[in-house]
Amino acid sequence: MPYDQLIHFVKEANILSAVESLLDWDSETMMPERGLPARAEELSMIAAIAHERRTDPRIGDLLSRLDGKASNEQQVANLREVRRAYDRATKLPADLVRKIAHVSTIAKDVWGRARADNDFPAFAPILSQLLELKRQVADLIGYSGERYDALLDEFEPGMTSAEVSRVFSALRGPLSDIVRQISTSKRQPDTSILHRHFPRAAQETFARRMAEVVGFDFSAGRLDVSKHPFCSGSFPGDIRLTTRYYEDFFSPSVFGVLHESGHGMYEQGLPAEHAFTPLGQAVSLGIHESQSRMWENMVGRSREFWEKFFPEAQAAFDSLKGVSLDAFCGAINTVKPSLIRVEADEVTYNLHIILRFELERDMISGTLAVKDIPDAWRAKCRELLGITPQDDREGCLQDIHWSMGSYGYFPTYALGNLYAAQFFAAAKMAMPDLPERIRRGELRPLLDWLRSNIHQHGQRYRAGELVQRVTGQPLSIEPFLGYIRGKFFPVYGL
């Protein structure tokens, strides 16, 4: 019975978090502007109650009583992850948690103005303060390797700085080379076809169609509009995607929805019978990102996919009439070093992440002083991407993450790309006719493969073990580099 009691407490805390997440979703999509003051009170109250439940000493007692007493593999996994979450939640004094929430609320605001004014020194003092607070967090959480591990672990449980470093160090050279080769190629796609007029209503219909085509289940989800796209939901039967529409740009809604659908299908594929417990939850941000990037890029930007669906796109948008499939596939697969991460293509994207990882690791360890961040950014940018930002707005002030106190988050984006390529290669090994299936618009086999190999397990395995089990290999950069070369060299005639 203690196990059932424990699960009962855990579910209650997670049900409250689900309510919090619905309130957040509503704030971003539905809430009228004047609703904010009440919403802030609602959110902080639910968060406080959820925190209380998550740190209920009875959870600690039950965990101690259940130590070593799991009666099957499922209980082992649930107990392991409940323990991890309970330790993380209880190791931090309430005062420190409140202080960080307070400082980062101010920091977000200061950062917003500093970015607008291109004034890094205005942001520096509160950034130093936040870094110091996060160092305290890391020390309280504990780590065996280095401080940054404790922060990384929040987003990618079990991952270490050393492992990320090993992978990124191996990746940065070859990837920079590929980018250089592509940049200097004589053949360059014409991207102007993506910047014609694409009426909003047609985009809405087509984006929804794309989500349906890849397998997002609208009886268990929605698609709405928000300023920044996201996927929200805590129960497989109710997963909500958002996107935004630009009438002068084809890509954001279509590829954004394919991306969020990847996240959404992962959530829809988690086992409902374990809802609100670790076994019913996603493994990590990196594994989550592997699902979104696979559907967005490996499926959604593949030539096979558009062999089937480009005629539909042409029927939906007058602007695409007369455009060849080759020209379209070239345009949606353009690689070009740029300064802004969120606008980066799938090849240069990882270089943006490596840059951030290398800096923030040194910021946390203290070997990089806050005042030196802008110069360090410029140097790394030149080294990795071959270009240099003219000011800090398009340099170290571009991302919101550091102002929110999120350190250790960035690496999960690149890990997601690597996991995705490794999973996708394994799926192709298991289903040699996968490209042919995609060409016919049959995307269900891939989703089914992801469901049975990844989604249904929830947090049964940590990311590293999952990758090993599904692909027979530890995390590796080879599948990603192979995928990139195989896809982009032909586009650029290399």
Added chain:
Amino acid sequence: MPYDQLIHFVKEANILSAVESLLDWDSETMMPERGLPARAEELSMIAAIAHERRTDPRIGDLLSRLDGKASNEQQVANLREVRRAYDRATKLPADLVRKIAHVSTIAKDVWGRARADNDFPAFAPILSQLLELKRQVADLIGYSGERYDALLDEFEPGMTSAEVSRVFSALRGPLSDIVRQISTSKRQPDTSILHRHFPRAAQETFARRMAEVVGFDFSAGRLDVSKHPFCSGSFPGDIRLTTRYYEDFFSPSVFGVLHESGHGMYEQGLPAEHAFTPLGQAVSLGIHESQSRMWENMVGRSREFWEKFFPEAQAAFDSLKGVSLDAFCGAINTVKPSLIRVEADEVTYNLHIILRFELERDMISGTLAVKDIPDAWRAKCRELLGITPQDDREGCLQDIHWSMGSYGYFPTYALGNLYAAQFFAAAKMAMPDLPERIRRGELRPLLDWLRSNIHQHGQRYRAGELVQRVTGQPLSIEPFLGYIRGKFFPVYGL
């Protein structure tokens, strides 16, 4: 400080109720169908926590310490209403509350099937059980007059069966006479013009326009679609209306939205500085209904209103081209005794309510046995409306309320109509040019008058006192009868 502490607790409980209400709104408007299992868990959890907070013994202690110590009129009102809510919440043992929730969930289901099958005996046993439970509730809550008072008080604080009975007894004769006169008039409006084709998109635009025209503030609210229309919201900055659209019927969306806008503008007009405390909440269901009915009927079905807006309606809907203003006003003001309450016009509507009040009062007292309800219904229906249902589907099985355990709710609908007429007469006394203003589409003066006379007070005054203060009279049927005669006799050439 004890007062501030008390208000803090009260606000917390009401903020949780606001979350509950958002979850409900989402279930009715946004949630995908497969989201229900998680939503049910979320709702029951938030309800349980809210109940815990509402019955926190510290509220009782603080109320005792503050007894007789209010330092101003606002504190008097807040303490009075917090005391009432606390007493109601704590007088009922948790077991009984759970039992009623459980039985009424089943009863709703049994009722649904019994209505479909026209099988009152199938519903009778669980209806008896619910009535017995509600008698226990009434006895635990306490009353000075009769049992039914304790139930009525839930929806209309301070109102008594004797007072309702006095008003309804005075109303039933004259109203039945008016209905008879209208029914036998040779002049009968042509309602077929309302049943032409009204495209959904045009209805959506026009319904939203109607809400804006009367003064509903979309920066503090929304309008969405649900199966049954309602107004939801607990904070003046975030009030949400719903409606539904029938392409073959003009009225439901237009008058439904005017009705819900009336509710919504009341909520938007409550003082935000007192949000989540009684001073920031509506007086009663009856007063709430007075606002919706005034805007729907007294403004929204007036000839003055359509003198201004009928040309807009004709521009929006081809089906109204060539229809005269007279014909339109006749059609939207048709009076015809019918069997179904929710389809009743504003004259016969109160007779439907009187019927239900007279029956449920006897059901609670026990003088009407459950098995005799169908016959009693038929007899009253014939007596009040001059027509008799052919079966119980269009008789005593038509409403969901009894299956939900809501007894004492029905009278508030008719009280709302009476309050509305009395307030509207007072507004016309205060602003003799009101009809002329409405004719010019100037609806702001009426809203401002309601804001300063009613909305801004929250629960400072109970319904009876509010009516007396605003109109200089106690609740009376004369304004309503005067309004009905003045409006309908000309339509019917009487």
